[in-house]
Amino acid sequence: MTAQRMRVVIVGGGFAGLWAARALATAKVEIVLIDRGNHHLFQPLLYQVATAGLSAPDIAAPLRHILRKQNNVEVRMATVTGIDAASKRIVLDDGATLDFDVLLLASGATHAYFGNDHWATHAPGLKSLDDALDLRRKLLLAFERAEAATDPAERAAWLSFAIVGGGPTGVELAGTLAEIARHTLKDEFHNINPASARVRLVEAGPRVLAAFPEDLSAKAKRQLEKLGVEISLGTPVKDISADGYILGDTFMPAKTVVWAAGVAASPLGAMLGVPLDRVGRVQVQPDLSVPGHSDIFVAGDLAALLQANGRPVPGVAPAAKQMGRYVTQVLRARLAGRAPPPAFAYKDYGNLATIGRMAAVVDLGKLKVSGLLAWWFWLVMHVFFLIGFRNRLVVLLNWWWAYWSYQRAARIILGASREPAEARDGE
Amino acid sequence: MTAQRMRVVIVGGGFAGLWAARALATAKVEIVLIDRGNHHLFQPLLYQVATAGLSAPDIAAPLRHILRKQNNVEVRMATVTGIDAASKRIVLDDGATLDFDVLLLASGATHAYFGNDHWATHAPGLKSLDDALDLRRKLLLAFERAEAATDPAERAAWLSFAIVGGGPTGVELAGTLAEIARHTLKDEFHNINPASARVRLVEAGPRVLAAFPEDLSAKAKRQLEKLGVEISLGTPVKDISADGYILGDTFMPAKTVVWAAGVAASPLGAMLGVPLDRVGRVQVQPDLSVPGHSDIFVAGDLAALLQANGRPVPGVAPAAKQMGRYVTQVLRARLAGRAPPPAFAYKDYGNLATIGRMAAVVDLGKLKVSGLLAWWFWLVMHVFFLIGFRNRLVVLLNWWWAYWSYQRAARIILGASREPAEARDGE
Numbered sequence: 001m002t003a004q005r006m007r008v009v010i011v012g013g014g015f016a017g018l019w020a021a022r023a024l025a026t027a028k029v030e031i032v033l034i035d036r037g038n039h040h041l042f043q044p045l046l047y048q049v050a051t052a053g054l055s056a057p058d059i060a061a062p063l064r065h066i067l068r069k070q071n072n073v074e075v076r077m078a079t080v081t082g083i084d085a086a087s088k089r090i091v092l093d094d095g096a097t098l099d100f101d102v103l104l105l106a107s108g109a110t111h112a113y114f115g116n117d118h119w120a121t122h123a124p125g126l127k128s129l130d131d132a133l134d135l136r137r138k139l140l141l142a143f144e145r146a147e148a149a150t151d152p153a154e155r156a157a158w159l160s161f162a163i164v165g166g167g168p169t170g171v172e173l174a175g176t177l178a179e180i181a182r183h184t185l186k187d188e189f190h191n192i193n194p195a196s197a198r199v200r201l202v203e204a205g206p207r208v209l210a211a212f213p214e215d216l217s218a219k220a221k222r223q224l225e226k227l228g229v230e231i232s233l234g235t236p237v238k239d240i241s242a243d244g245y246i247l248g249d250t251f252m253p254a255k256t257v258v259w260a261a262g263v264a265a266s267p268l269g270a271m272l273g274v275p276l277d278r279v280g281r282v283q284v285q286p287d288l289s290v291p292g293h294s295d296i297f298v299a300g301d302l303a304a305l306l307q308a309n310g311r312p313v314p315g316v317a318p319a320a321k322q323m324g325r326y327v328t329q330v331l332r333a334r335l336a337g338r339a340p341p342p343a344f345a346y347k348d349y350g351n352l353a354t355i356g357r358m359a360a361v362v363d364l365g366k367l368k369v370s371g372l373l374a375w376w377f378w379l380v381m382h383v384f385f386l387i388g389f390r391n392r393l394v395v396l397l398n399w400w401w402a403y404w405s406y407q408r409a410a411r412i413i414l415g416a417s418r419e420p421a422e423a424r425d426g427e
Numbered sequence: 428m429t430a431q432r433m434r435v436v437i438v439g440g441g442f443a444g445l446w447a448a449r450a451l452a453t454a455k456v457e458i459v460l461i462d463r464g465n466h467h468l469f470q471p472l473l474y475q476v477a478t479a480g481l482s483a484p485d486i487a488a489p490l491r492h493i494l495r496k497q498n499n500v501e502v503r504m505a506t507v508t509g510i511d512a513a514s515k516r517i518v519l520d521d522g523a524t525l526d527f528d529v530l531l532l533a534s535g536a537t538h539a540y541f542g543n544d545h546w547a548t549h550a551p552g553l554k555s556l557d558d559a560l561d562l563r564r565k566l567l568l569a570f571e572r573a574e575a576a577t578d579p580a581e582r583a584a585w586l587s588f589a590i591v592g593g594g595p596t597g598v599e600l601a602g603t604l605a606e607i608a609r610h611t612l613k614d615e616f617h618n619i620n621p622a623s624a625r626v627r628l629v630e631a632g633p634r635v636l637a638a639f640p641e642d643l644s645a646k647a648k649r650q651l652e653k654l655g656v657e658i659s660l661g662t663p664v665k666d667i668s669a670d671g672y673i674l675g676d677t678f679m680p681a682k683t684v685v686w687a688a689g690v691a692a693s694p695l696g697a698m699l700g701v702p703l704d705r706v707g708r709v710q711v712q713p714d715l716s717v718p719g720h721s722d723i724f725v726a727g728d729l730a731a732l733l734q735a736n737g738r739p740v741p742g743v744a745p746a747a748k749q750m751g752r753y754v755t756q757v758l759r760a761r762l763a764g765r766a767p768p769p770a771f772a773y774k775d776y777g778n779l780a781t782i783g784r785m786a787a788v789v790d791l792g793k794l795k796v797s798g799l800l801a802w803w804f805w806l807v808m809h810v811f812f813l814i815g816f817r818n819r820l821v822v823l824l825n826w827w828w829a830y831w832s833y834q835r836a837a838r839i840i841l842g843a844s845r846e847p848a849e850a851r852d853g854e
Binding site: 038057062074147148186394410 | 482484502
């Protein structure tokens with residue numbers, strides 16, 4: 001046997017962690033990839049699971065299966081409960097400890113309520129497959145409760161939906177929910193007209209899709225309104241309860257509120273004992289290492305870094321992949337005794353967001369597209385980037401079917417028999 | 428308006444209830460179909476969801492969607508909490524009451540532990556989609572726990588699986604689980620060899636698939652053994668705990684035990700106040716009505732009825748469909764003032780069970796087939812009977828993919844982040 005190989009521990013099997021592990025396929029290192037779940041999740045399509053367009057396994061693949069042919073990686077399903085940066089050791093929830101030569105922390109982000117954690121019960125967020133299935137159940141059950149309600153005010157409250165947050169997730173959810181109410185559920189109810197449902201997108205800032213140029217934001221707003229979404233701009237939500245929310249000073253009855261407003265970094269960042277930014281992200285060095293720990297790197301949504309243009313690297317999948325791969329370049333240079341690569345630079349290929357049936361906005365810098373053409377572009381890009389041959393076929397089949405039938409394949413309420421009583425708020 | 432129409436309340440959207448509702452499409456009646464869930468479930472493929480071959484929405488369709496074009500039916504998602512047979516009224520869990528002229532009770536069966544209800548925690552059964560997703564998580568997590576285990580005895584216990592009950596569900600689960608261990612998970616683990624997993628099928632009676640002729644039972648046993656399943660016949664399970672089960676007088680370590688042994692009728696039968704059989708089924712009249720209540724019918728797994736040959740009508744999907752349709756013939760005769768149809772007679776088209784990869788047994792009376800040909804027959808029949816055009820395509824695509832790749836599309840652990848601590852027995 002040769003000398004012991006460098007052990008690289010990667011925490012998180014998202015875009016940053018998985019792309020790093022794959023980029024090290026031929027490196028003479030020993031990799032341990034740790035994730036709380038057993039799968040890589042194609043997060044850009046998570047809202048489709050929540051809105052019953054796709055099944056959970058359509059947008060996920062087991063990490064073990066993706067990496068089965070890569071001999072230098074061991075996949076471990078576990079939660080990290082402690083990081084000792086000084087002695088280079090992590091602790092797992094099953095009590096095991098793991099020494100590392102290099103640590104890549106890529107545990108991503110979660111949704112945050114900014115000091116209003118009691119809102120979580122009434123306004124769930126969307127970050128994991130479990131979140132998506134919970135949200136799907138909540139959205140579909142609202143129409144069932146409306147159908148069963150006898151009091152007109154109660155019925156109206158069950159048919160009122162609010163999405164808080166006008167970013168890509170909020171826009172996608174609002175547009176799809178409007179389509180479900182107007183088309184998918186048509187003719188299926190006896191006591192209610194699902195098309196009378198009100199879907200309101202609430203954004204505290206001055207426009208939706210703030211990361212896009214102003215003209216595309218305006219187009220997205222018009223497309224949403226055409227789909228039947230009511231949009232409220234410039235007024236923050238002040239409180240959320242089981243029966244509605246307070247917008248400015250007005251109580252708005254709504255039994256279903258969805259949180260798409262805030263993200264906070266994974267709590268693992270705080271275990272490093274280094275400075276964090278306002279939302280808990282680790283302020284990394286230009287080579288993505290942690291100040292004072294040249295063997296600990298952070299990539300993806302957990303990393304805070306400014307670009308040369310002064311703007312932060314955005315929390316999007318391409319940035320996470322680029323960061324994950326960049327860290328492997330640093331490691332390869334070290335292993336080979338070469339000079340390190342130049343500082344990480346985010347390459348921005350563009351920005352796209354879908355709005356609803358055949359509507360999207362695409363910003364490729366010089367080229368800006370909206371409407372049907374943008375929607376086709378969005379579809380092709382998302383199917384292309386989806387991991388796994390079989391998933392692409394199933395997703396295409398589902399979309400083809402949804403396109404022609406206006407139906408949504410996964411309109412099955414799961415987990416209603418398992419739901420703890422205290423979670424059934426507002427009933 | 429004409430005179431008030433007869434109101435038919437159907438409880439249960441399974442094969443009996445849904446087929447009855449559809450057979451009344453052109454009848455001048457007012458139908459209310461009540462189900463706890465929002466979907467019809469194609470139960471014969473439920474084990475495929477549990478073993479990660481299919482997604483939950485692949486084998487289910489929303490009842491509202493199936494019945495959207497039938498104007499005389501109202502679908503209600505609710506649980507029946509009371510039946511007043513004398514005043515012809517049912518009570519729902521949301522407090523509503525519903526008067527009926529005719530009641531069809533088709534709420535099916537659940538799994539039963541025959542006085543050993545504490546086994547439920549350690550040996551879950553398989554009746555609903557939620558059961559299937561729970562079981563999928565349990566099966567996939569067992570391999571993850573084995574991978575993380577450091578004690579060899581503990582590792583072996585995590586790699587030991589027992590299926591209690593040698594009927595069709597037990598045989599399907601055991602065969603598929605053996606295939607997963609030997610093929611699907613190949614090369615994916617670091618510390619364990621999944622192929623070393625032991626899958627034991629435990630049947631208290633003298634043979635597996637007791638409803639089939641003896642020679643097909645023997646063939647099924649041989650096919651299972653060829654797939655690597657160990658079979659124990661003639662000895663009952665005496666106790667089940669978090670760490671294993673007692674077979675005869677021997678403690679068998681096994682962290683994963685699945686219950687496929689006993690069914691009991693839905694508890695709604697007991698609300699009628701009429702005689703029930705040993706497992707809680709309603710002993711119906713030859714016209715499927717309840718003794719003393721000519722306007723209350725029972726169909727499907729909840730009904731106990733002897734055939735002319737002295738054997739009970741089996742608890743299978745074709746019998747449930749036939750019973751559901753028969754009740755509508757009785758009703759149509761009453762509405763038309765015609766003589767009632769002759770007593771219900773179950774038409775047995777045959778019996779089929781799948782065993783695992785390309786193995787099945789088919790009993791069509793004169794024709795008995797086993798092996799690959801039987802498997803193809805099984806596949807065609809199941810895809811043919813699956814509700815919904817889109818589901819058939821997706822299921823076929825999944826099977827085609829599974830056949831060539833040995834992979835299973837839905838190998839995603841869902842709900843691990845939602846699992847209450849007390850349910851994580853044996854960890």
